Amino acid sequence: MPALRQAKHNELARVIYITKLAYKIPYKADTLITRPHEPEDIVDQFKRKGFFIIVVSYHNKIVGAVRYKFDKKGCLCFYKLAVLKTYRNLGIATSLIGELEKIAVKQGCAKILLYCVQEKKLDDFYKKFGFQIDKIKPHLDHHNVYMSKKIKIKNFQNLNNYAMKV
Structure with a gap:
């Protein structure tokens, strides 16, 4: 069973590694390879209030991650959902999205927002979770x-309270 939790500072290198691998390989055949667009300042972002990363451990190994933040309109915005290829189709991405939804509900968010690349056909994946x-x-x-x-x-x-606690 995957274990989800907030990332720790010393795990950022692993998060970057997982993200680069996940975005390097096309998710579907005949689709473009997405550039990971890793910011040089991920450590600085991680230290700021309002920027969060959830990691998933499977057999004590971090195999997936997602980044999120809250906007001023009361929305949770997530991006860079990444799962190592050998751990896909095990419900890990589903667990990450479920955790994001719990956080959004708990914090009183009006919406969850995301964007993905159409050519990778990930919009079909997110539609299964009720995204439009x-x-x-x-x-x-x-x-x-x-x-x-x-x-x-x-x-x-609750958004302000959450940002101060994490």
Whole structure:
């Protein structure tokens, strides 16, 4: 059973490694290879309030991660969901999305937002979790799909409390 938790500072190198591998290899045949766009300042981002990473351990090894933050409109925005290829189809991405939804509900978020690359057909994956396409934006070699899922609002004030605790 995968174990989910907030990442620790000393695990950032592993998160970067997993993300680079996951975004290097096309998820589906005949799709483009997504560049990981790793920021040089991930350590600085990690130290800032409002930037979080969830990691998944499977047999005591970190095999997946997702990054998220809260925007000023009361939304949880996630990106860079990555699972090592040998650990896919084990429910790890599903567990990460489920954890993000729990956090969004707990913090009173109005929506969960994400974007993915249309050519990788990941929008079909996210639709299984109730995400809907809001917009498709063309680029030179790909199209970004912006998606959202509405969440029942409990308490918007919780966002500030959460950011201070983590």
